[in-house]
């Protein structure tokens with residue numbers, strides 16, 4: 610590779626892109642096309658990775674990577690209908706990705722990647738996908754889906770970001786007050802959020818909102834999380850017991866993370882040739 614800021618590296622059978630820019634550092638795993646870390650360098654604050662990555666997650670392609678930003682596509686959660694039995698959260702977090710393009714500048718790095726799905730699978734899905742990352746003093750993640758078939762196709766998906774928290778006992782998600790959510794831990798019962806979201810136990814909720822912003826208060830640091838092209842915002846933390854039961858989730862990891870995911874869970878359908886963009890923009 611002949612780029613100023615991006616290099617391809619291998620560490621213990623994990624192939625990844627290392628981005629070292631004067632203004633930020635980031636890593637993207639080739640497996641899953643998955644952003645693993647992003648650290649702004651702003652001279653004022655101690656550099657801090659904004660993303661959580663489980664230390665006990667294998668990074669060798671043997672299973673999806675637990676942390677960073679998994680991309681869930683073309684469904685979110687368990688497979689449904691014709692696809693029952695296929696992997697939870699779809700295919701693309703479990704295959705290697707190809708790098709299609711890089712554009713570097715003094716202020717940003719843009720990378721476009723595509724999952725290496727077999728021709729048969731792509732044809733049977735009738736959908737095509739690529740991701741466009743733009744790193745600057747913000748992170749933009751844009752997942753673009755095209756219906757390449759001649760039939761309408763259902764699509765569900767998520768940008769499943771694991772945000773790093775200094776301490777789960779000192780955080781708040783702002784902007785979801787009075788929003789209706791489905792509680793996945795109570796048979797998808799509908800509940801109205803009362804006040805800010807503060808996680809104190811196992812939490813798995815699908816907020817039914819296409820609003821374009823929530824904020825994460827992590828101690829005294831505020832981060833805005835903006836979205837486009839979604840119909841839901843998912844909030845997840847497995848808490849102590851479930852973290853322990855997942856071999857790839859550090860036992861204490863639940864004290865330092867929260868997933869806030871821009872998602873489509875409510876029956877999005879793409880018409881033939883229709884192009885859909887799901888975007889998450891993270892502004893520390």
Ligand SMILES: O=P(O)(O)OC[C@H]1O[C@@H](O)[C@H](O)[C@@H](O)[C@@H]1O
Pocket residue numbers: 697698769793813814843845868870
């Ligand atoms: O263990 P996985 O497949 O990565 O999923 C993690 C979690 O992802 C969340 O987005 C889902 O709402 C949860 O139900 C799920 O448990």
